[in-house]
Amino acid sequence: MGWTINDIPCQEGRLALVTGANIGLGLETTRSLAQKGATVIMACRNRKKGEAARRQLLTEGLSGLDLLELDLADLDSVGRAAASLNEQYGHLNLLVNNAGIMAPPRQLSAQGYELQFAVNHLGHMALTQRLLPLMASQADARVVTVTSGAQYFGRIRWDDLNWTKRYDRYGAYGQSKLANVMFALELQSRLQSKNSSVQSFAAHPGIARTNLQPAALASGGNHWEALVYRLMDPLFQSSSMGVLPQLYAATAPNAQGGEHYGPAQLGGLRGSPTQCRIAPAALDPQQRQRLWILSEKLINTHT
Ligand SMILES: NC(=O)c1ccc[n+]([C@@H]2O[C@H](COP(=O)([O-])OP(=O)(O)OC[C@H]3O[C@@H](n4cnc5c(N)ncnc54)[C@H](OP(=O)(O)O)[C@@H]3O)[C@@H](O)[C@H]2O)c1
Secondary structure (H helix, E strand, C coil), X not given: CCCCHHHCCCCCCCEEEEECCCCHHHHHHHHHHHXXXXXXXXXXXXXXXXXXXXXXXXXCXXXXXXXXXXXXXXXXXXXXXXXXXXXXXXXXXEEEECXXXXXXXXXXXXXXXXXXXXXXXXXXXXXXXXXXXXXXXXXXXXXXXXXXXXXXXCCCCCCCCCCCCCCCHHHHHHHHHHHHHHHHHHHHHHHHHCCCCCEEEEECXXXXXXXXHHHHHHHHCCHHHHHHHHHHHHHCECHHHHCHHHHHHHHCCCCCCCCEEEEEEHHHCEEEEEECCXXXXXXXXXXXXXXXXXXXHHHHCCX
């Protein structure tokens, strides 16, 4: 049998922050970490939804759950969240960059960037950069960035990151998820070159039953898209299976910074976590550095 949540080592004394913790894979991540004794800061964009999720976990007998307001579509909100965590806790052991959106109609973030690139990539990069100093001297500090199989068809549109021309809902999702894995690997290489003990990982869930696909359909899908999802339905695994690769990256003693985990079966769509293929663009240091510098410029224009 493959790795399961029973294999997660004791997390007592560890402080974790999970983005998008109110539902789906973020909620599962929070639940599993709290079950193993971690204190988990549930970073949610909507306080009401976050509070409802926290109450649900408390009724399951869990404790050590805190709530933090975080809207990744607004870099000012990211700055406020990081400052508040610093003030309240002053340290962090684990950051799980989990929140995400998929395939909305073209929209812009508060700072004017294409929404999927902004929420999935730029907001998480900005958050990570703000929180790394709090992780620097912590035992077994880890940053886990959640990507997707969409990285394999993703392409960085260097000449039009904002999709001002010919917006493609899934193309923009692919770009943002490729950016996630490029960021995770580039972060690992930068941490290593500074002899930092913090490690950076990437993980993807395959296809898991969460609110991601229903939300994509509701916001911009047509009946063809609905039909494709219906046909794919038998392939979807539960969110408690889909969450395993990111939990493995977050907790397994054998996991090594710079690695990428995903499900082992059906070409990475489902199954137990294993180390898996990385999109070629993310293996290219020049492309990773280019994206890093560009992203930093976009983030710093507004801080
Ligand atoms: N499920 C899959 O099959 C699948 C496949 C590949 C990759 N993934 C990745 O897995 C991660 C988790 O997704 P999921 O499947 O659990 O989806 P989900 O059920 O839709 O959950 C997404 C979470 O992200 C939050 N979020 C959205 N926009 C945000 C913003 N601006 N600021 C802060 N939080 C925001 C959502 O908050 P609200 O509830 O307030 O909207 C929600 O908590 C994502 O990165 C996704 O790309 C999922």
